Amino acid sequence: MMKKRFLATDILVAGGGTAGCYAAITAARRSPDIGILIVEKANVERSGCLAAGVNALNAYITEGQSVRDYLEFVRQDAEKIIRDDLVLTMAERFNETAADLERMGLVIQKDKNGNYAARGRHNIRINGENIKPILAAETRRHGNIRILNHVNLTELLTWDGRVIGAAGFSVTDETAYAIFARAVIMATGGAAGLYRPNNPGFSRHKMWYPPFNTGAGYAMGIRAGAEMTSFEMRFVAQRCKDTIAPTGTIALGAGAREINALGEIFETRYGLSTSGRAYGAANEVREGRGPCFLRTQGITPKQDNDLLKAYLNMAPAQTLKWIESGKLPSGYNVEVEGTEPYIVGGHTGSGYWVDTARRTTLPGLYAAGDVSGGAPKKFVTGALAEGAIAAETALADLKVLPDVPELAFAEQANTVFAEYETHLAPLDKKTLFDISALEEAMQKIMDEYAGGIRTGYRYNENQLSVAEERIASLAGLVENLRAEDGDGLLRIYELTERLTVCRTLLAHMRERKETRWPGFGIHTGYPNVDEWQENYVNSKLTDGRIEVFRRELVGEDNYEHTH
Amino acid sequence: MSIRIDQEKCAACGRCREICPGNLIKRAENGKVFLKRPEECWGCASCLKECVHGAIAYFLGADIGGRGSLMRTKREGDVTDWIITLPEGKTVTISVNRRNANEY
Numbered sequence: 001m002m003k004k005r006f007l008a009t010d011i012l013v014a015g016g017g018t019a020g021c022y023a024a025i026t027a028a029r030r031s032p033d034i035g036i037l038i039v040e041k042a043n044v045e046r047s048g049c050l051a052a053g054v055n056a057l058n059a060y061i062t063e064g065q066s067v068r069d070y071l072e073f074v075r076q077d078a079e080k081i082i083r084d085d086l087v088l089t090m091a092e093r094f095n096e097t098a099a100d101l102e103r104m105g106l107v108i109q110k111d112k113n114g115n116y117a118a119r120g121r122h123n124i125r126i127n128g129e130n131i132k133p134i135l136a137a138e139t140r141r142h143g144n145i146r147i148l149n150h151v152n153l154t155e156l157l158t159w160d161g162r163v164i165g166a167a168g169f170s171v172t173d174e175t176a177y178a179i180f181a182r183a184v185i186m187a188t189g190g191a192a193g194l195y196r197p198n199n200p201g202f203s204r205h206k207m208w209y210p211p212f213n214t215g216a217g218y219a220m221g222i223r224a225g226a227e228m229t230s231f232e233m234r235f236v237a238q239r240c241k242d243t244i245a246p247t248g249t250i251a252l253g254a255g256a257r258e259i260n261a262l263g264e265i266f267e268t269r270y271g272l273s274t275s276g277r278a279y280g281a282a283n284e285v286r287e288g289r290g291p292c293f294l295r296t297q298g299i300t301p302k303q304d305n306d307l308l309k310a311y312l313n314m315a316p317a318q319t320l321k322w323i324e325s326g327k328l329p330s331g332y333n334v335e336v337e338g339t340e341p342y343i344v345g346g347h348t349g350s351g352y353w354v355d356t357a358r359r360t361t362l363p364g365l366y367a368a369g370d371v372s373g374g375a376p377k378k379f380v381t382g383a384l385a386e387g388a389i390a391a392e393t394a395l396a397d398l399k400v401l402p403d404v405p406e407l408a409f410a411e412q413a414n415t416v417f418a419e420y421e422t423h424l425a426p427l428d429k430k431t432l433f434d435i436s437a438l439e440e441a442m443q444k445i446m447d448e449y450a451g452g453i454r455t456g457y458r459y460n461e462n463q464l465s466v467a468e469e470r471i472a473s474l475a476g477l478v479e480n481l482r483a484e485d486g487d488g489l490l491r492i493y494e495l496t497e498r499l500t501v502c503r504t505l506l507a508h509m510r511e512r513k514e515t516r517w518p519g520f521g522i523h524t525g526y527p528n529v530d531e532w533q534e535n536y537v538n539s540k541l542t543d544g545r546i547e548v549f550r551r552e553l554v555g556e557d558n559y560e561h562t563h
Numbered sequence: 564m565s566i567r568i569d570q571e572k573c574a575a576c577g578r579c580r581e582i583c584p585g586n587l588i589k590r591a592e593n594g595k596v597f598l599k600r601p602e603e604c605w606g607c608a609s610c611l612k613e614c615v616h617g618a619i620a621y622f623l624g625a626d627i628g629g630r631g632s633l634m635r636t637k638r639e640g641d642v643t644d645w646i647i648t649l650p651e652g653k654t655v656t657i658s659v660n661r662r663n664a665n666e667y
Binding site for chain 1: 565581582583584585586589599601602603604605606607608609611612613621622623624625626627628629630632634643645647649655657659661662663664665666667
């Protein structure tokens with residue numbers, strides 16, 4: 001039997017990554033008397049997207065640029081499907097959050113005049129190897145922030161349509177947790193591992209996005225009936241071959257252009273948007289002009305050295321690869337490839353449908369960072385900004401939200417706990433399939449029938465139908481999975497979350513009958529942009545059915561939910 | 564992508580186990596640690612930097628071009644030495660100072 005623990009707090013922050021830590025810090029600074037609890041499935045010290053570090057703040061308003069310039073940049077890059085209100089409100093805070101990081105101890109490079117050194121129009125250079133320990137240390141400075149590490153949340157608890165907490169379990173011991181909260185800030189990140197990855201064998205987790213971000217926050221919201229947006233705007237990143245390390249550092253830092261095997265610079269043929277770049281390289285390979293490279297040949301030995309160091313601060317595998325192969329970038333161009341598709345609201349628009357103040361459609365639930373939709377190109381500072389906005393809104397709402405009887409909460413928690421116990425109880429008959437086998441099956445279905453690497457990100461409606469049917473049938477098999485301990489339980493729930501995200505993703509892909517972001521996916525039945533589809537595809541789970549609908553583009557004005 | 568934990572050098576402090584973002588490092592009966600599913604390692608190198616005993620080495624899987632080189636870290640103050648031992652025995656050390664921002 002699992003031990004059961006019931007906790008209560010004012011604000012529960014689900015996920016102690018970039019957005020979650022900063023939401024907690026913001027709430028603690030503004031209201032030293034309220035209780036804040038961060039629940040993190042690993043350890044806030046090194047969890048989430050920034051575990052390995054990061055070497056630039058890619059969302060910053062540099063000298064001569066404005067918040068509005070950033071908005072236009074995002075609008076163009078995302079082919080218009082963005083929320084102006086969300087992008088503006090986050091961009092307004094980029095520079096103050098960067099300055100705050102510096103106060104916390106982050107090293108940011110300065111130019112001769114003492115300003116932050118720009119790397120590009122929207123980027124500044126940092127030493128972000130320890131950015132996550134810095135954020136974690138700041139949370140510890142506040143006596144009213146409690147942190148529960150190694151606890152995985154799986155379910156939102158609700159009362160009369162309002163979110164009143166969450167349930168989860170420890171991945172290191174046999175304890176189930178129910179946390180009663182007056183407000184919940186969802187900051188669990190996006191979803192990786194839905195599709196067969198670039199390196200499907202031993203190095204299956206050598207991927208760009210954290211393989212441990214499995215869409216828990218999306219899945220919890222979907223099941224509780226929250227409205228989601230733009231899942232069909234998947235993200236395919238252009239990365240260094242094999243190591244899946246970032247390419248921006250080489251492109252922006254060393255000024256390397258992308259070329260095909262014939263040595264041609266091909267970007268002019270496809271455009272410079274994130275999607276255009278990804279499509280360009282993939283198409284060059286498809287048409288027989290691959291592989292594609294970043295042209296680094298001829299850079300100086302000093303540049304070699306600087307690149308080796310820069311990568312150690314965020315993607316050490318790439319540095320090891322350069323040294324181990326003996327092929328330094330000055331002598332050899334760096335091959336690039338596109339990743340498998342991810343669902344990640346920090347780079348594209350996928351996630352919770354929120355109002356300008358980051359309230360989800362479920363009262364009492366707020367969203368920030370990769371889990372929140374409508375505001376692509378958040379990067380680090382945008383995730384911090386959204387964490388701060390969500391925290392400020394939650395604090396303001398705490399004053400007006402009515403109190404909730406704790407009774408309703410215990411009953412629901414026990415239902416969730418019973419589900420954990422079922423997965424931990426021995427099964428009479430041994431199941432044929434284990435967790436890895438079902439995960440592989442899911443990734444294969446998505447890869448082959450829902451526009452993965454295998455088909456060059458192409459799909460049509462017939463294929464989506466096959467994917468929908470097979471994903472649904474897999475979900476049935478997961479119910480029979482059994483775990484020996486919290487570690488196994490974690491893996492069962494991660495798989496369940498991914499399958500839930502897959503279902504919503506497929507419904508969105510089916511609805512958007514056009515190809516707006518060719519680098520992220522090509523609907524072969526509708527290979528062009530359709531100007532009539534300049535609107536959002538949103539969805540909501542109602543009585544077990546995914547209801548998909550459109551919403552008109554939202555402008556700069558304050559947007560509120562209408563219930 | 565993965566790591567190798569040297570059982571001789573492991574001091575059973577549990578720091579790597581505490582911070583692994585994938586909860587992949589587990590405690591063996593003797594208190595020392597092991598990587599439960601090597602194929603699920605992300606390669607973030609958090610454990611390497613956390614281990615003050617030099618017990619953890621990082622390597623590339625053969626499927627992504629690994630030839631058997633091992634990378635370790637040693638930290639003194641703000642400076643981290645990344646020490647790569649190539650299969651033929653030669654070592655390459657790259658020192659990174661935390662106080663210096665990336666040039667790129």
